[in-house]
Amino acid sequence: MNRTFCLFSLFFGWLMIAGLMFPHEASAQKRGTVIRLSDFKIVGRIQKPQAFYVLHRAPLNYKSLNFKESFVKKVINEVKKSPF
Template sequence: MRLVVVAPMLIAACMMLLVPVNASAQERKIIRLEAIKVEGRIEKPQAFYILQRSNLNFEGLELKQSFIPKIVESVQKAPF
């Protein structure tokens, strides 16, 4: 019974010794990028204009027919 407890602990201790202590022990990859020169012109608008705001005068629609009877009828019917 004691071997069952000691063996996993011993294996875990051995595995911890194999792992490097810190990340600096591992070899680092260094990537060096050279500068890229981009040449060109910035496009600017040739002209611009300002539109005046539209005067939006909306009025409510007049109902030619009342929908209340149809709504009441649909509520009174069975759904399926």
Template sequence: MKWWSKLMVCVSALALVTLIVGPHASWAKTKRRVYLEFEAAVVEGRVQRPEAVYIIQRAGLDFTTQIRKESFLKEITESVRKKPF
């Protein structure tokens, strides 16, 4: 059992050292700060927008109900009596 606990302590210490030292070493190599300064540019002009105006009138919706005077009862009963397939 003693060797198992020593092994666990060594593995834990190695993991801790890797976590602490590893990121700092890679940051030093890859993290370079670059500063770019641009001069101010003034752009003058007009925003172009369409000049045309579209006016569409609504269509008149004058619908009335249609009263059907013929009965479809005969066609319905015939279709029910027929075989479907």
């Protein structure tokens, strides 16, 4: 096992050195083609949005609810029943 580990690390080391020696070839292949266009001029104005709006705050007229009947008896009856 020691010999195979030594050979594997030696092989991996050589691969690392070879990769460091030739980095420019890999980067040259990744470059795309360059397309150069002639200059042209666009004349005009930039249009800005003309919308204007105002949002009013909602009124805070909260009132408490008035219950006409009590639900305490119904809740107690439901709790006393078996769930299944």
